[in-house]
Amino acid sequence: xxxxxxxENIYNSLQxxxxxxxxxxxxxxxxxxxxxxxxxxxxxxxxxxxxxxCPAVTYLQRNIRQRLExxxxxxxxxxxxxxxxxxxxxxxxxxxxxxxxxxxxxxxxLAGEVSEELFVEVPCPHCGSTDTYLRAPFGSTLCRAIHxxxxxxxxxxxxxxxx
Amino acid sequence: MLNKAIxxxxxxxxxxxxxxxxxxxxxxxxxxxxxxxxxxxSMAQDKIGHSWALFRILEELPEGRQADLNAFCRPEAAFKxxxxxxxxxxxxxxxxxxxxxxxxxxxxxxESLQESSFExxxxxxxxxxxxxxxxxxxxxxxxxxxSRAGEESYDRMQTALNEIMALAAGxxxxxxxxxxxxxxxxxxxxxxxxxxxxxxxxxxxxxxxxLNLPDLNAIAPAYGGRTGQHTPYLGxxxxxxxxxxxxxxxxxx
Numbered sequence: 001x002x003x004x005x006x007x008e009n010i011y012n013s014l015q016x017x018x019x020x021x022x023x024x025x026x027x028x029x030x031x032x033x034x035x036x037x038x039x040x041x042x043x044x045x046x047x048x049x050x051x052x053x054c055p056a057v058t059y060l061q062r063n064i065r066q067r068l069e070x071x072x073x074x075x076x077x078x079x080x081x082x083x084x085x086x087x088x089x090x091x092x093x094x095x096x097x098x099x100x101x102x103x104x105x106x107x108x109x110l111a112g113e114v115s116e117e118l119f120v121e122v123p124c125p126h127c128g129s130t131d132t133y134l135r136a137p138f139g140s141t142l143c144r145a146i147h148x149x150x151x152x153x154x155x156x157x158x159x160x161x162x163x
Numbered sequence: 164m165l166n167k168a169i170x171x172x173x174x175x176x177x178x179x180x181x182x183x184x185x186x187x188x189x190x191x192x193x194x195x196x197x198x199x200x201x202x203x204x205s206m207a208q209d210k211i212g213h214s215w216a217l218f219r220i221l222e223e224l225p226e227g228r229q230a231d232l233n234a235f236c237r238p239e240a241a242f243k244x245x246x247x248x249x250x251x252x253x254x255x256x257x258x259x260x261x262x263x264x265x266x267x268x269x270x271x272x273x274e275s276l277q278e279s280s281f282e283x284x285x286x287x288x289x290x291x292x293x294x295x296x297x298x299x300x301x302x303x304x305x306x307x308x309x310s311r312a313g314e315e316s317y318d319r320m321q322t323a324l325n326e327i328m329a330l331a332a333g334x335x336x337x338x339x340x341x342x343x344x345x346x347x348x349x350x351x352x353x354x355x356x357x358x359x360x361x362x363x364x365x366x367x368x369x370x371x372x373x374l375n376l377p378d379l380n381a382i383a384p385a386y387g388g389r390t391g392q393h394t395p396y397l398g399x400x401x402x403x404x405x406x407x408x409x410x411x412x413x414x415x416x
Binding site: 051052053054055082086087116135136137140146160162163 | 204205210287289294
């Protein structure tokens with residue numbers, strides 16, 4: 001059965017489009033969708049990348065288009081929104097819990113600019129200890145930093161706070 | 164006139180990011196420790212991403228050229244990067260000091276662009292400014308750590324600073340024909356102003372590291388890059404960088 005074409009149904013479909021680098025989170029949960037507009041016979045999805053050099057942008061644009069065309073049978077245009085810059089507060093609270101369960105420490109909530117404070121005592125996603133230190137501000141992808149937990153002796157990654 | 168001035172500004176910024184991004188990427192697989200290998204590789208990715216965003220803005224200007232063609236198919240003399248970014252990586256001391264001086268300069272530049280009257284640059288600057296935080300955080304931390312890591316390490320950092328200062332001052336070469344127009348139109352505050360803000364920014368870090376800033380009156384800034392006069396290092400880099408692209412410039416990636 002074909003779904004009715006509503007903004008809500010479009011968002012429901014977008015919830016199925018996962019980030020290729022963090023497969024437990026969708027583009028909606030990551031706060032990458034800035035607007036959905038119904039047009040004559042189709043839809044426009046406006047999105048923003050997490051980092052400017054994110055290599056997954058073209059891939060995500062294609063996945064969004066394919067998913068919506070499959071679910072709703074309408075032509076979809078995916079537009080990169082230049083008016084809004086992504087920041088880490090756009091990740092929903094529910095998504096932060098999923099991130100932690102996936103083994104990546106979520107970013108601390110930003111109030112103002114990024115400072116060194118946001119990198120100390122980051123709770124370890126494996127054992128919960130805050131006896132941790134920042135090992136490097138760059139990790140396996142642009143959006144991750146590397147930390148070390150002195151309590152359980154494990155390396156872990158943190159999704160970086162970004163202004 | 165203003166269109167030409169903005170093209171000049173965007174091109175020199177994009178070229179700096181592209182060339183230093185390429186140099187940073189040459190550390191991939193060769194970093195002194197794994198985290199540093201990853202750091203320089205990540206910063207390379209950021210820089211090339213930022214240059215791509217700038218080339219995209221250029222592309223959308225009247226008579227704008229397609230981003231990839233602009234990046235890979237221009238003759239050397241059409242590049243406007245400063246000499247600092249052209250130099251080979253040399254040792255880690257040189258690379259790290261260059262990274263510190265360049266990224267602090269970028270941070271100051273993009274902060275100033277938050278107020279730019281040229282909207283595309285103003286919008287991009289918000290994004291880039293946040294990302295650059297990680298570059299300066301990384302640079303500051305290592306300048307401090309290595310300057311405090313014993314006599315040999317300290318000497319090497321001081322020597323690198325002495326050698327690089329004139330090159331770094333060359334970042335701020337004013338645009339010969341366009342500087343005043345860009346300032347008057349509030350596109351950016353001008354190189355002289357950025358140079359002064361940059362000095363205010365690097366000085367406290369150097370003091371903490373007990374490094375001595377060379378006498379600025381005694382150095383001759385390495386100018387020329389902004390008008391297409393380059394070091395012998397740029398040519399071979401451009402050739403290598405464009406090698407695959409130039410096999411078939413019309414190929415679809």
